[in-house]
Amino acid sequence: MIAELTNHLWQSTIFALLVGLSTLAFRWNRAQVRYWLWLSASLKFLLPFSLLIALGNRLEWAPAARKIVPAPAVTLAVVQMSQPFAQTSALEPSAHDARNWTGIPIFAVWACGSLAVMLIRFQGWRRIRAAVSSSAPIDVLANLQVRSSPGLLEPGVVGLFRPTLLLPAGIAETLTPRQLEAVLAHELCHVRRRDNLTSAIHMIVETVFWFHPLVWWIGARLVEERERACDEAVLSLGNEPRDYAGGILRICKSYLESPLSCVSGVTGANLRKRIQAILSGRIGRELDFARKLALAGAATATLTIPIAVGIVSAPRIQAQSQLTTLKFETASIKTCAVFRKNGVQDLSSARFLSQCTTVERLIRQAYGLFANGHWNLGSYLTVAGGPAWTKSDLYEIDAKAARPQGRATMNGPMLQALLENRFHLTVHRETREAPVYALTVAQNGPNLEPFQGNCTPRDYDKPPSEADCATARGFGNNFHMKAVTTADLCAGFSAFLDRHVVDETGITGRFNIDLNLSGDDSGVLSRPRSLLALSNPTTPAPPPVPIGALRTAVKTLGLSLDETNGPGKFIVIDHVERPSRN
Secondary structure: OHHHHHHHHHHHHHHHHHHHHHHHHOOOEOHHHHHHHHHHHHHHOOOOHHHHHHHHHHHHHOHHHHOOOOOHHHHHHHHHHHOOOOOOOOOOOOOOOOOOOOHHHHHHHHHHHHHHHHHHHHHHHHHHHHHHHOOEEEOOOOOOEEEEEOOOEOOEEEOOOOOEEEEEOOHHHHOOHHHHHHHHHHHHHHHHHOHHHHHHHHHHHHHHOOOOHHHHHHHHHHHHHHHHHHHHHHHHOOOOHHHHHHHHHHHHHHOEOOOOOOOEOOOOOOHHHHHHHHHHOOOOEOOOHHHHHHHHHHHHHHHHHHHHHHHHOHHHHHHHHHHHHOOOOEEEEEEEOOOOOOOEEEEEOOEEEEEEEEHHHHHHHHHHOEEOOEEOHHHOOEEEOOOOHHHHOEEEEEEEOOOOOOHHHHHHHHHHHHHHHHOOOEEEEEEEEEEEEEEEEOOOOOOOEEOOOOOEOOOOOOOOOOOEOOEEEEEOOEEEEEEEOHHHHHHHHHOOOOOEEEEOOOOOOOEEEEEEOOHHHOOHHHOOHHHOOOOOOOOOOOOOOOOHHHHHHHHOOOEEEEEEEEEEEEEEEEEOOOOOOO
């Protein structure tokens, strides 16, 4: 909650400062333009961008939204700029189950400040109500109710939805007819502009965000521009500047200013500056087409950019939501020295144990092989970026879930949550041009044994079954695969070679495949490429895997494995740290 409020204040502050800069571009235009700009800055405090982003998340299902494929770096940058103060992760382990009381004194201070502002406003409202109660109707204007008050309050418009012009008794004797006519024109301008309503809205902003000095500065700018806007309207009607300025000065000498900014009077803002502008007869220019277009574009962007961010970041937000609900109850991470061939071991439906392995392999396991609730070799990704220690340092993880979970769940989203929490890992996915191996059909055509019968996709949350598709068993250097597609074969090779393998065979269907490896490639399918040099953990990078014998074995299938360039799938490490303490 604190982070969300901080982000909202950050966004509103930046927005208000940008509005302040934009008013400089319109300083020679009508004051009403600058007034609406400042009002937009005030309204921003009542409209968090998070609401618009949430709306964008709701629109993520729309067909047009699915076509938006932004660069991950751009999306991440926009989100980080709009929300620089991150919410404390729900995955963060707590040392003890104690309540956090720090929010209570903060709320108490805020509540006292808001109450004080409301009491001041209430006192002003009582004075206005007393003046209205003691007033009597008079017949001055045909299109507006006018009342005469025996008090010393200046002329002002009272009421939000049914405005009433309150005039001090005897004002006709204080002002000349021309001065009175100009003053009445000023008040009618406030009525037409609904200034009382917009002022009341900003009073709400001041009550809620009383601690923010920028809010009070915006309020002063609103009063200044609204009075200047009505001054320009009065002069536009042909009133004599000297008569109008003289009327304002006489009211200042004879009457008191209204105690509420939502009661539109005639003497507000910087009086000396106003009188100088009135006597000069200066009226701001109307907006030309280019400036109207610029304002319309800025308003549209302000509303649509947060919605667009919500649309493009919806999958990321949904993934984070899933991670907060799927996590290990306890987890121990220890350094180790000797890599073990079987990097992950499942002991029970509630326990995860990785044997001595690298962070890079854990990342590939958590993010690259998990899709749609099941293991998916076709989703294999290459891990890119990150410091060298992610490929050399060895760790052993022993984690327990609060209740039994499926194998795919623990090795997928729960392992992701653990890496993001303890290693402070952030990643994104990319598809880019890279050196790859292409699996193609050899000159004499394929020599593949078709799979006979039916099979179902393997559910890794259940024990293996003879009815499973895409199963593999190894005996020494001989590997037998049942009911696999050529895409499955490419994904399997990708996990062990030094490049991603792309299926360019165009072959459909499932096959039974036997591979016999010998020579330099003996055991290649048992040695994932990032682990080849781990007999010496200080080795900076593993050498490429020779694939001569593998190519020979593939040729017996009537296929060819060739080096080329093509689309490679990558999971890129944006940030990672050595694990936090247990």
